Amino acid sequence: xxxxxxxxxxxxxxxxxxxxxxxxxxxxxxxxxxxxxxxxxxxxxxxxxxxxxxxxxxxxxxxxxxxxxxxxxxxxxxxxxxxxxxxxxxxxxxxxxxxxxxxxxxxxxxxxxxxxxxxxxxxxxxxxxxxxxxxxxxxxxxxxxxxxxxxxxxxxxxxxxxxxxxxxxxxxxxxxxxxxxxxxx
Numbered sequence: 001x002x003x004x005x006x007x008x009x010x011x012x013x014x015x016x017x018x019x020x021x022x023x024x025x026x027x028x029x030x031x032x033x034x035x036x037x038x039x040x041x042x043x044x045x046x047x048x049x050x051x052x053x054x055x056x057x058x059x060x061x062x063x064x065x066x067x068x069x070x071x072x073x074x075x076x077x078x079x080x081x082x083x084x085x086x087x088x089x090x091x092x093x094x095x096x097x098x099x100x101x102x103x104x105x106x107x108x109x110x111x112x113x114x115x116x117x118x119x120x121x122x123x124x125x126x127x128x129x130x131x132x133x134x135x136x137x138x139x140x141x142x143x144x145x146x147x148x149x150x151x152x153x154x155x156x157x158x159x160x161x162x163x164x165x166x167x168x169x170x171x172x173x174x175x176x177x178x179x180x181x182x183x184x185x
Contacts, residue, residue, distance in 0.1 A: 037093045048094055055090040056106050059083040063110060073118050077125040083107050084133065097144040101153065104137040108160050119167050127167065134160045 004012075015023070028035040039046045066079035087107070091100040111130055119127045134157065141153050 033089060033093065036089075040093050048096055048099055051090050051094050052099055052102060055086055055103055058086050059103065059107055060110065062086070063114070067115070071123075073121040073123045073126045076115055076118055077129050080107070080111070080126065080129045080133070097140065098149070101137060101140050101145065104133060104140070105153065105156055108134060108137065109156075112160060112163060116163070119164075127164075131164050134164060 012020070024038075028038055036051075040051060062079045062083050063076070066082065067076050084107075087100055087103040090103060091097065108130070115126070119130070121127075137153075138157050138161070141150055141157070
């Protein structure tokens with residue numbers, strides 16, 4: 001992403017309010033993420049909760065629509081990848097790390113409620129991607145959130161990690177967890 005030069009900033013200051021408004025509206029029309037970011041920052045009715053609801057609806061839709069076809073494991077892996085990008089987008093819009101963790105947990109709950117049968121597939125892609133998501137979420141909680149929040153998320157994360165560990169593919173999976181944290185046996 002380019003860094004605005006001093007010359008650019010001076011030229012921007014010389015613009016009238018009407019010209020600035022037109023420029024901003026044109027940029028927002030071209031970039032959906034910029035539009036969502038500006039809506040979040042400027043509109044009082046767009047809150048973290050509404051961004052969470054919109055992102056969770058999109059995630060649910062990605063799994064409902066994308067998880068079909070002959071190669072379900074591959075479809076689920078692609079849906080998980082797209083859902084992860086949706087979580088990243090929501091975090092960039094709000095700059096809220098707790099929102100990222102909550103959406104990751106929403107994704108994990110959805111996966112463990114509906115798709116754990118695919119963990120035993122001969123193709124390990126979906127299982128591996130889910131295990132990485134669980135490990136990354138654990139790391140996010142410990143690294144970016146207050147330590148008291150760890151207690152709030154610990155039961156869910158331990159349950160997910162324990163279910164992953166119980167699968168036959170767990171011995172071939174290598175991923176790092178934060179210092180002092182191990183997979184439950």
